[in-house]
Amino acid sequence: MSERIVILGGGTGGTLSANRLRGMLDDDVEITVVDHDDDHVYQPGLLFVPFGLARPESLVRSRPRQLHAGIDYRRRGVERVDINKDQVHLEGGAVLPYDLLVIATGARLLPEETEGLAGPGRLPTVHTFYEYEGAEALAGALAAFDGGRLVVDVVDMPIKCPVAPLEFCFLADWYFRERGIRDAVSLTFVTPLDAAFTKPVAARALAGLLAEKGIELVTEFNTGSVEGGDGDDAGDRLVSFDGREVPFDLAVMVPLHGGAAYVDASAGLGDELGFIPTDPHTLQSTVRPNIFVIGDAAAIPTSKAGSVTHFEGEILTRNVARFLAGEELEPGFDGHANCFIETGFHKALLIDFNYDTEPLPGRFPAGVGLPLLRESRLNHLGKRMFAWLYWHILLPGRDIPGVAAAMPHASKHVPATTDH
C-alpha cells in the first residue's frame, strides 16, 4: 500500500520539506500540504516595511505555487490532530489520515496574553512589526513620529528571529538620522533577558553597538502590562511584573509567541506553550514516532529562525525517508543558526552558531567568506540578496553552494577563555 505523508503548514519548513521529500521518495508516496490560506509571507522582509525599505506586497507569494508537481495542497484550517488514530481533523469536518505527519505550523503571536496589548484596550501608540498588517501600520506611525520616546519591547522569550528587535533599533537610529530628527528621539530597547542577546560574546558586541548608537538598554524587564491612554496623568508606559515602568510615546512590541492554535486542541501533542516536544538531533517528535517537526513549531533549544529551518530540512527529510524504510534515524542536526543583523547605514553583522558553540568572530563559511560578528557592507548585501535565494533555492529544496547544514568550525576565532 502506498504511504501517506501529511505536512501541516505551507511556510518555510513545510514547503522545503515537501519539495525535498518529493524529490527523494517514490511517486506512490502521497504528499499533502495543508495551510489555511494562500499567502506565503517572506517574514524576514517585515523588518524593512516600517522604514519604507520594502513594499509589503512584494513579500507575499502563493503557497501552492512554491510546491513542486506531485504535491497536493489543501487550503483548509486544522482543527486538531488525533495522534492515537493518526488522523488530522480539518475545519469543516474532513479527516486526513496519515502514515507520517510533519508539523511545520510555526509560531503564533499572542498579544491577547499581555494586558493592554490587544482588543479594545490597545493604545493607538502601541505597534508591532511581527505581522503583515502591523508592519504596514507601523510605517505610517513612524512617518508621523516627529520626536519623543520610542521603545522596542520583547515581552518574553521564545520569539521568532531573536535578533529582529535589535535590528529594528539599529534601523530606527539610521531612519531618524536620515530624517534629521535623531536628537529629538530617544530610543530604548527593553528585554526580559539579562543582556542584549542570549549568548555572551554576541551579547557584548551587540550591547556595544547599542551604546555606540545611543540606544538605551533595559534588561530583565518582564512586561506585565501596557498602560496609559487619554486622561492617564502618568502617560503611556510599560509596567513590569516587579513594578518597574518604562514611559513611551511610541511602543514597538514583540508579543508573546506560542504554537499554532490546533496544537492546544490536540490531546498529547504540544507542551504548555503549544510547541511540540522534539528530539533536538533527529527532529522526530517525542510524542509519537511517526510525527516529525521542523522550524518554529519545535520545542528545541535553538533560535526560531528561517536559517535554522533551512538547515533542519536536510536532516528532517533524510530521517523521514529512513523512518519509512524502517531504518535507524540519524542524529544529524546540530542546532545550526545563521543570522544577518542589519545595523543601518547599508551595513550588517553576521552571526553563526549551534547548540554547543556560541556566535564567534571570524569568517563564514570559510576563510575568504563573510565577516562574522563585525559590521560590513557585504553582510548587508548578503541579507538583501537572501530574499532571492529564499524563493529560488531554499524553498525548492536545493542546497546553497558552500553552505552546509552542519555549522562550520574552521575560520572562527575561539576565545582563550570561554564563558561556559
Next chain:
Amino acid sequence: MPTVTYAGTQVLVNEEGFFTDPEQWREEMAPEIAREAGIPALTEQHWQVIKHVRHEYELRGTGPTVRALGKTSGVSVKELYELFPKGPAKLAAKTAGIPKPRGCI
C-alpha cells in the same frame, strides 16, 4: 566549587548559589535558602510552586520558565512575582534546590 550549610547539612552550589546536585536538597533547607534570597517566610502558595518546580525538573531535566510556571503551577505570573520578587523562575529554582533554568534562545 563552593559549599554552603543548610539545615545543618553541607551542600554543593555553583557561584550563583544554585544546587549542583538536586539530590542533596531536603524540604527543611528551603526556608533558609528563601531567607537568603529575601523571602522571610514560606507560605502554602510558595510550597505549591516549589513542589511543582521539583516535579517539572524531575520530569524534564530543567526548571520551568516564568511563563511556563504561570501556565502550569496553578499560580498566575503576577502572583509568582509577589511570592518570589524579581525573578520567580530563578528564585523558585534556587529554593527548590535545582539548577538555574535554561533560558530560551
